[in-house]
Amino acid sequence: MSTFTKPNHIGRKISRIRELRNMKQEALAQALGTNQQAVSILENSETIDEDKLIAIAKVLGVTVEAIKSFSEEGMINYFNTFNESDNNFNHYNTCTFNPLDKLVESFEENKKLYERLLKAEQDKIEYLEKLLKGK
Structure with a gap:
């Protein structure tokens, strides 16, 4: 029995963070001083060199660590904590x-x-x- 581990696809994580920031590939490309095709290739890459990752993180307004550790499940859990504590929030603001x-x-x-x-x-x-x- 083999255990299959999901690869740490940095390009997809960058793409998802960019989408959550409501930023188009063209805007990211312009901020990085490149073109949209290069950003598309970058987002399809499984690995990205550290210097590029630092520049991308700066443009997206996140840390390199945030990109590396990004997960959809983590985002869902993060936003669900707001719904769970909604009643307490309203209680203190009446x-x-x-x-x-x-x-x-x-x-x-x-x-x-x-x-x-x-x-x-x-x-x-x-x-x-x-x-x-x-x-």
């Missing part, structure tokens, strides 16, 4: 107050401040008028 009430409160506070400011200005004017009449 409002315990009415935002409109807070807005009305702030308007009332501003109104009181303006009334006090107006009263202070009126008191100043009265004081200055008394000083002018006293001369």
Whole structure:
């Protein structure tokens, strides 16, 4: 009985990451300074030299290690963790107050401040008028 191990096909991983980034082969080719056909050949290659892999990782915005260890199963598991914790997320983001009430409160506070400011200005004017009449 022989055990068949799936080859570590770097080209397919690059292709899948590029697709997940919503990037076309032409865009990747332009960023790498090559053409679309070269990117197609690259994505069909089972192995890629380290220098090219570093350049590709930089363009895709991931690390070389992320490309090497990329797996579809891992991505599915990663995104499923968001669905599982969705209830906890909503629990922590519920409002315990009415935002409109807070807005009305702030308007009332501003109104009181303006009334006090107006009263202070009126008191100043009265004081200055008394000083002018006293001369």
